[in-house]
Amino acid sequence: MFELTIEKVTKQYSGNDYQAVKSCDMKIKSGDFISIQGESGSGKSSLLLMMSGLLPPTSGRVLWNGESIYDMSDNALSIWRSKNVGYLFQNVQLVQALTVRENMLLSRSFGNDPTLDIEALITLFGLEDEANKLPSLLSGGQRRRAMIACVLSRDPLIVCADEPTNDLDSVWASKIMAILNDLKKKDKAIVLVTHDSRWITDDQIQYVMENGELNQA
């Protein structure tokens, strides 16, 4: 069981005269499925990045079981990220010099379970024919599936998904949402950022973001 608490988190990017995220509070517990909706530019990605330990907030705290993650040493924060947060970037991120399988193996080496079945994930994401290809040779949808497979290779406790259905056809988009939903059963937590209301369901803890302000729906 874990708890990630976001406490009055604010972000003002240097060079901007406005706050992209304004004093947001949120609590994430194991088994939660949280969705954040909002217009483009409302600060969803910024908030998600800050709660994932990837972007230090201008003010406010992110607490992992009561411990402030940005007060950890850089080493401790890196290890915290590797074990606890799987971040699905809005734009696909992979190591370009490694094949899909190698990317997954690399990812697994940072994760919680060194014996996790990579081949099962490859099958789950329909990447059998792409596993030995470099990311640059894949289609946009295949690349996104590969990135999600890489994140799940680490078996993280929280999955932060920033528009995970981008680039995907409706069949694959539904499959991915089902896979994310299944994580709840394994006591993981999911934070979904989307502007597609199709993926918003009643069993989710729903938030709406507007001009940097976060409100529960």
Added chain:
Amino acid sequence: MVKPWIKDKIDTLKDGEIIAGCNVDIEGLVSLTILNYPMTIISSLEPTGSFLDDSVVCNIGLLRNLAKINFPENPDPFSSITCAMVRLDKNASIDTYLDSIIGISANVISVTDLQIKLQNEIGMFSTILTLLLAVIMILCVIAISSQFYMMIHMRIKEVGYLRSIGMTRSQLFRMFIMEFGLIGLSSGFFGSLIGMALIGPMINWVRSNLTMPVSVVDIKFMLIHLLLGIVITLMLCLISTIIPLIITNRLSPHEMITKGEL
């Protein structure tokens, strides 16, 4: 006194043994006759740039006797001596020695002084060369650093991604140092190899243009310098890797990714 310039290892001259200066034409000769006395050439001198180049060196006791025998009409054989080489003890003063020779007006050339002068000049050149080398090294570090900075910058998105999946700064450091160390190792090896190939002709050229003797290039020298070349290149590479890495590593993973995407 002339030892640094003698081609072979010789400590004493026996009667009938001579050493020829570099300008004395002894090509093909093993022995020759001086003042009707057979002499054996046991060695010759490297160029010294002094009167020694045109001289033949032999034992002064023998020469005195030969002068008496060959110039009986001359009551003072010493007047036929045009040049004498005197070796003083290490701590002896040249001036005091000269004062002690009464009645001989001699033109004194001190090889020791000459050596000191040469040594000073060589020292000065070495300093200049070392300074030049230091400047070149610094320029190299700057050039390689910016090159490596570019290489890291081109991959900054990947670095950000690796940091986001949990790679620590020290792991990242190690990864790049291994990668760029490999570049350093191979370029150090090939660079030094080229240097080694060039140093032979270069030293020959220096030898033919210098009056001082120059040490001979041997295998050990080559190997030591090959290793030194590799080690120095490797160190330059490491310094050049560490500087851009420190600059890059300050960024948060998200900053790295956005920088790489624009």
